[in-house]
Amino acid sequence: MSGGGLLIAAPSSGAGKTTVTLGLLRALRDAGHGVRGAKSGPDYIDPRFHEAATGRPCPNLDAWAMDGATLRGLAAGPGLLVVEGAMGLCDGAPPDGRGSAADLARGLDLPVVLVVDAARMAQSVAPLVAGFRDHAGVDVAGVILNRVGSDRHAAMLRAALGGIGMPSLGALPRDPALATPSRHLGLVQAGERADLDAFLAHAGAAVAAACDVAALAGLARPLADARPPRLAPPAQRIAVASDAAFAFAYPHLLDGWRRAGAEVVPFSPLADEAAPGADLVYLPGGYPELHAGRLAANARFLASLRDRAVFGECGGYMVMGDALTDAAGATHRMAGLLRLETSFAARRPHLGYRSLRAACGPFAGTWAGHEFHYATTVRAEGDPLFEAADAEGRALPPMGLRAGAAAGSFAHLIAPVPAYPHNPALDARAAGA
Secondary structure, three states: OOOEEEEEEOOOOOOOHHHHHHHHHHHHHHOOOOEEEEEEOOOOOHHHHHHHHHOOOOOEEOOOOOOHHHHHHHHOOOOEEEEEOOOOOOOOEOOOOEOOHHHHHHHHOOOEEEEEEOOOOOOOHHHHHHHHHHHOOOOEEEEEEEEEOOHHHHHHHHHHHHOOOOOEEEEEEOOHHHOOOEEOOEEOOHHHOOOHHHHHHHHHHHHHHHEOHHHHHHOOEEOOOOOOOOOOOOOOEEEEEOOOOOOEOOHHHHHHHHHOOOEEEEEOOOOOOOOOOOOEEEEOEOOHHHOHHHHHHOHHHHHOOOOOOEEEEOHHHHHHOOEEEOOOOOEEEOOOOOEEEEEOOOOOOEEEEEEEEEOOOOOOEEEEEEEEEOOEEEEEEOEOOEEEEEOOOOEEEEEOEEEOOEEEEOOEEEEEOOOOOOOHHHHHHHOOO
């Protein structure tokens, strides 16, 4: 039997919804609730914080890349589900925001709690919240006021919300101890923070003191009973690189392969472990540029990739190349499986959803994915891997390379889809979402 769910969103990025969500997850757990977290959209970092806060797995729920049946299956489960939105409530893929947290809330029938950064406003909170309530097409069930300056400030904000009939479910004071360090792809990873448990304990205590945790739990709406999807695995036995340099593997893919009968075996390139015997070596994304010198010196790991079937995504793709230049300008020799050289010496962002089609290889077929990296390609020679289009269906240059049994690209695969270019609206209707 599935439990209930709610979604934490904000008018924009930077409002503090990740910290508020983590504090709420820990406060609910401390209050005895069986609570789980989930993250809207393509994100590898926030879900690991959710898992640390609750002790339970955290799936990604991507309303652009996944059909309704997949979303319902991943959201289902016992206990209370708290979903953290991405960016602003209505922000999604161009041109119309498809795949936003609002789309996810509508698809799963979740009430929304809006986190508002109130540091520089008072009565203006009312038209801001009313606009989201009336425009977004979702049930905005209440507001958590963040970065409040004083009790008097909180009283003014609550009075303004009362004037539009909107419940105020909490008012968190400004607190420098709740700031979270970040780097170019987002927050510093959960596993790298020695103070993580202390931070989560502090966030949980702050939310418990400033918010009506029982009322927030009471907002949860029942979720449909559904089973998580099985996914056709790319091989029967899959060796997966897993450590601080290769941390960006989607759990729903690995779990879906396991449910379909595949064996998934982790190993650590940073520990210079050889890739174990397997039908496919999977090198997911991460931060290899922060560990390039160490990876280049790990001869056992690099040698174990030769004459093997290897697939790499983003960071893993860069490691499959001939060379990687780090942000300091030092060039490091990589595995040499692909005629590829990449560099962080001059960073440039590449980001967005991608529709992808491969004619061959372990991920042949059509996929929804995303691209998010700052590396530049210095040299890329060989056969391309994917045909590619952006979220609006516009053709992009081919992505990735393949050479023999080695293949990879900067794209992160999210889910197989029935169409190329991917049209989420048509696909959702076809799936009965």
